[in-house]
Amino acid sequence: MIDAELYRVFYTVAASGNISTAAGQLFVSQPAVSKSIKKLENLTGCTLFVRSSRGVKPTTEGQILFEFVKNGFEHLENGERVLKKIRNKEQGLIKVGISNTLCRYYFMPHLEAFHRRYPGIRMTIVNRTSTETLKLLEQGLIDFGVISIPQERSGFTYRELLTIRDVFVTGKEYPEIESPVALQSLSRYPLMMLEKDNVTRAYIDAYLRENQVVLQPEIEISSMDLLIEFARIGLGVALVIRNFVEEELSQGVLKEIPVHPALPSRKIGIVMPKNLQLSIAAATFIDTLSN
Amino acid sequence: MIDAELYRVFYTVAASGNISTAAGQLFVSQPAVSKSIKKLENLTGCTLFVRSSRGVKPTTEGQILFEFVKNGFEHLENGERVLKKIRNKEQGLIKVGISNTLCRYYFMPHLEAFHRRYPGIRMTIVNRTSTETLKLLEQGLIDFGVISIPQERSGFTYRELLTIRDVFVTGKEYPEIESPVALQSLSRYPLMMLEKDNVTRAYIDAYLRENQVVLQPEIEISSMDLLIEFARIGLGVALVIRNFVEEELSQGVLKEIPVHPALPSRKIGIVMPKNLQLSIAAATFIDTLSN
DNA sequence: CTCTGTCATAATCCACGGTTATAGCATGAT
DNA sequence: ATCATGCTATAACCGTGGATTATGACAGAG
Numbered sequence: 001m002i003d004a005e006l007y008r009v010f011y012t013v014a015a016s017g018n019i020s021t022a023a024g025q026l027f028v029s030q031p032a033v034s035k036s037i038k039k040l041e042n043l044t045g046c047t048l049f050v051r052s053s054r055g056v057k058p059t060t061e062g063q064i065l066f067e068f069v070k071n072g073f074e075h076l077e078n079g080e081r082v083l084k085k086i087r088n089k090e091q092g093l094i095k096v097g098i099s100n101t102l103c104r105y106y107f108m109p110h111l112e113a114f115h116r117r118y119p120g121i122r123m124t125i126v127n128r129t130s131t132e133t134l135k136l137l138e139q140g141l142i143d144f145g146v147i148s149i150p151q152e153r154s155g156f157t158y159r160e161l162l163t164i165r166d167v168f169v170t171g172k173e174y175p176e177i178e179s180p181v182a183l184q185s186l187s188r189y190p191l192m193m194l195e196k197d198n199v200t201r202a203y204i205d206a207y208l209r210e211n212q213v214v215l216q217p218e219i220e221i222s223s224m225d226l227l228i229e230f231a232r233i234g235l236g237v238a239l240v241i242r243n244f245v246e247e248e249l250s251q252g253v254l255k256e257i258p259v260h261p262a263l264p265s266r267k268i269g270i271v272m273p274k275n276l277q278l279s280i281a282a283a284t285f286i287d288t289l290s291n
Numbered sequence: 292m293i294d295a296e297l298y299r300v301f302y303t304v305a306a307s308g309n310i311s312t313a314a315g316q317l318f319v320s321q322p323a324v325s326k327s328i329k330k331l332e333n334l335t336g337c338t339l340f341v342r343s344s345r346g347v348k349p350t351t352e353g354q355i356l357f358e359f360v361k362n363g364f365e366h367l368e369n370g371e372r373v374l375k376k377i378r379n380k381e382q383g384l385i386k387v388g389i390s391n392t393l394c395r396y397y398f399m400p401h402l403e404a405f406h407r408r409y410p411g412i413r414m415t416i417v418n419r420t421s422t423e424t425l426k427l428l429e430q431g432l433i434d435f436g437v438i439s440i441p442q443e444r445s446g447f448t449y450r451e452l453l454t455i456r457d458v459f460v461t462g463k464e465y466p467e468i469e470s471p472v473a474l475q476s477l478s479r480y481p482l483m484m485l486e487k488d489n490v491t492r493a494y495i496d497a498y499l500r501e502n503q504v505v506l507q508p509e510i511e512i513s514s515m516d517l518l519i520e521f522a523r524i525g526l527g528v529a530l531v532i533r534n535f536v537e538e539e540l541s542q543g544v545l546k547e548i549p550v551h552p553a554l555p556s557r558k559i560g561i562v563m564p565k566n567l568q569l570s571i572a573a574a575t576f577i578d579t580l581s582n
Numbered sequence: 583c584t585c586t587g588t589c590a591t592a593a594t595c596c597a598c599g600g601t602t603a604t605a606g607c608a609t610g611a612t
Numbered sequence: 613a614t615c616a617t618g619c620t621a622t623a624a625c626c627g628t629g630g631a632t633t634a635t636g637a638c639a640g641a642g
Contacts, residue, residue, distance in 0.1 A: 001371070004296050004299050005295050005296055005630095008292070019588075020589080028631070029632060029633080031590075031591080031592095031633085032630065034589060035590090044374050046571065047568055050566075051588085052588080052589090053589075053637095054587080054588070054639080054640075055588070060568075060571075060573075061378075061570065061571060064370075064374070064377065065373075068366050068367065069366070071366040072362075072367040073295075073363065075360070075363035075366065076295065076359065076360060082356075082359065083335050083337055083352060087337055087352075276341065277341045278351075279350065309619080320601060320602080321619090321620075322620090323600055344608035344609065345619065346618095346620090347619090347620080584641105585641085585642080586640090587641100588638085590635100590636080590637080591634105593633090593635105595632080595633105596628105596630100596632100597628105597631090598627105598628100598630100599627100599629100600628090601626075603623085604621100604622085605620100605621080606622095608617105608618095608619080609617085609618090610615105610616090611615085611616075612613100612615075
């Protein structure tokens with residue numbers, strides 16, 4: 001194989017039709033270019049240029065070669081340009097797996113801020129449950145996931161983002177409750193929770209089981225969105241993530257029912273494959289998430 | 292711009308997923324490849340591979356770059372391959388300008404032989420008059436022409452191929468004429484010649500004028516083909532190129548009318564632009580024509 | 583007929599891509 | 613556990629080939 005740099009010299013000379021000019025563009029001396037061209041001619045066994053006192057002109061063979069070399073270097077130049085953009089965070093693609101709830105109540109503002117700051121970086125968001133998100137991660141179909149952290153599994157690294165707490169809330173029609181009530185006593189109310197396949201739900205169920213408490217929800221639904229809405233209109237007591245109803249609580253639209261023992265806090269965070277270099281775009285995003 | 296050889300190293304490593312293997316393919320040592328990759332990473336500012344004890348795996352950025360570099364080098368490799376074929380005369384294109392008559396009576400066998408010997412080289416034959424052929428040559432639309440030589444014009448080089456002689460012939464119905472007759476006496480016969488725009492005709496006319504002879508043809512036609520055919524069926528006396536009716540004369544199908552003074556011989560040859568390198572294919576063709 | 587711009591050649595030089603040797607590290611086998 | 617194997621990284625050194633400068637030859641333009 002012929003030294004690719006010789007092709008670059010050839011490319012420059014053919015494009016400018018002038019060895020001296022090409023030398024300038026290549027930041028080398030004119031004899032260096034002359035020698036390179038001659039060397040290329042020897043290696044290919046073809047005369048590539050007709051020299052005259054007014055410059056050089058490619059021969060038929062030179063013209064044919066030029067077409068190929070031109071295309072070749074255009075690809076290389078494009079690659080260089082794209083890589084530069086990626087490095088400068090002007091281009092990229094991030095694929096992130098995240099549950100619907102987290103996406104809506106936690107992720108959205110970060111997403112918006114990031115997009116505003118790095119408009120060239122596109123994002124694909126895959127809304128799945130945490131378990132499925134881990135599967136996608138294993139298959140390399142997403143860059144990272146945002147999930148409830150206690151999903152410890154080997155082969156992944158985790159990074160905490162936020163501590164969340166689950167609470168029971170009611171609409172304002174319900175009476176205010178000041179002092180914590182026993183968990184079991186909540187069975188008097190119509191209870192509303194996420195569906196069983198949800199990690200949040202699983203976490204709560206496990207906790208209740210530990211404390212020998214049995215609570216049977218009357219309404220199970222897949223979206224926390226609707227759960228909050230239902231509580232608001234007074235359908236019953238909903239188990240939701242406190243962080244995501246701060247506003248409603250402070251406005252008094254929703255009221256927290258303190259329980260005893262208090263539900264333990266848990267964490268949400270980023271999960272990504274161990275031993276895998278993140279793309280620049282993904283790493284940048286995670287950085288902005290973390291601060 | 293980044294040294295294109297670094298891209299070649301990158302290309303090889305990415306394709307094989309293994310620095311040591313790539314080193315073997317590139318015929319250099321493993322550390323040399325490691326250094327090159329690291330250098331490329333520094334220059335681009337991107338980590339391109341994830342190293343492990345089982346080889347290397349391109350990062351997201353590495354994968355993206357690879358797409359470009361792969362395309363780039365495929366073009367360069369194609370160029371190299373095509374040029375090699377051209378050099379080996381397995382590929383090429385020759386554009387030649389030649390008159391109808393010369394093509395049929397002189398060129399055809401050479402063309403066939405050449406094509407048999409170099410089947411990969413394609414030919415474009417442009418049938419025009421000599422004057423137009425010269426014009427095409429000036430415009431670079433043909434590689435060379437085959438014409439009557441006395442067309443001296445600067446800026447072209449000529450190369451003789453064949454000496455030809457013009458003769459008057461009749462069909463066998465006409466009486467045999469042993470001793471040369473005066474040119475002027477031919478006016479007694481119905482004369483048949485090529486049309487005025489033809490160079491052969493112009494040459495003859497000039498010669499006749501020099502000798503104060505006036506011969507008015509009864510039939511003027513553009514193809515020597517038909518001219519010969521007309522003579523054969525006894526329509527009159529045709530002025531044709533002797534070399535192209537050798538067979539008919541020896542078979543007695545046509546008879547030559549010797550004239551006095553004898554028509555001067557002339558030459559046909561190759562004309563090509565001065566100071567222009569011929570393509571390998573064209574040069575090869577001219578070589579086979581000349582021997 | 584000089585002047586200018588172009589490419590080729592010659593002599594010289596040193597940076598850099600190459601080499602060898604070795605260390606470090608995972609992984610899988612004994 | 614321990615070893616063997618197959619990778620890559622690092623270090624130190626070396627020699628070649630691409631680069632430079634200086635100069636020559638040539639052709640066209642003014």
